[in-house]
Amino acid sequence: MSEKQDYRHLNDREIAFLKTYFEDTIDYENVKIHNRPYLPGGLQSDHTAMAPNGHLYMPQDLYKEDYTAQDVSLSMRSTFLHEMVHVWQFKNNVLNPIVEATKESMKHKFNYNAAYDYVLEDGKDLVNYGMEQQASIVQDYFILQQTGTVPHHLTENGVKTRDEATNLYESVLKNFLKDPSYPQHCKRDITGKAYLKTKKQGFGA
Incomplete structure (x- = not known):
């Protein structure tokens, strides 16, 4: 610099x-x-x-x-x-960060820290999460890979082992890990945010 x-x-x-x-x-x-x-x-x-x-x-x-x-x-x-x-x-036109940040602020009544919390759902795609949730999921998956430590989002809901946690993350990240350009071909909501219609099964994280 x-x-x-x-x-x-x-x-x-x-x-x-x-x-x-x-x-x-x-x-x-x-x-x-x-x-x-x-x-x-x-x-x-x-x-x-x-x-x-x-x-x-x-x-x-x-x-x-x-x-x-x-x-x-x-x-x-x-x-x-x-x-x-x-x-x-x-x-990759997944979303407009400024628009999404504004939406998240309003959704959480200007408690923006709440935008980072997420619940992993087996089969729910990454793009179907919020802007900060997407980034936090990738971040926590990286930490899990590096340390083997199960993130508190999962331990609070009964996920105990690294393998179980890895399977949940990789279910959500399946399309991202296969081809990170995939959101370019997704459908869009009225704000332009990408989304996928998927069959999902709830699982706390």
């Missing part, structure tokens, strides 16, 4: 990491990681990342020169992946 710029581009190691999830569905060379908030006047806290327009806005506390570096925590790397899910959503 030069002195005249407040952003950098993804490096080769970060791109290689991201391709394991998004393959070539993101134009990695054009993604910018800004070392500043997106919102002005202190409206975005130092601990909140945003990716509303296909680029990352990482305040000082969250900004790293390389999110794959050994000294970067798993938590920080998973946050980076979470934000890149929003880039994937934007680039």
Whole structure:
């Protein structure tokens, strides 16, 4: 990142990491990681990342020169992946992040943290979840793969083992893991958000 710029581009190691999830569905060379908030006047806290327009806005506390570096925590790397899910959503027309963020704020009466909670349902597709839920599901699946720790979303509803948790995540992520470009061919609701009609069986998470 030069002195005249407040952003950098993804490096080769970060791109290689991201391709394991998004393959070539993101134009990695054009993604910018800004070392500043997106919102002005202190409206975005130092601990909140945003990716509303296909680029990352990482305040000082969250900004790293390389999110794959050994000294970067798993938590920080998973946050980076979470934000890149929003880039994937934007680039593949899964949804409009600004429209969806507004909807989520109103839905949860401006308690935006509630937008991240999700219930995994066997057979329910990733795109049928909310914007933050989608990113959190991919993020938690990554952490499960790396640590074997079952996320609290699942343990609170009786899921105890790594294998059981993995099966649930991979049921929801089936189409995403097979071809992350699939939302481009999905139906749309009135806001333009992609969705799939699927047979689903409820399972708490």
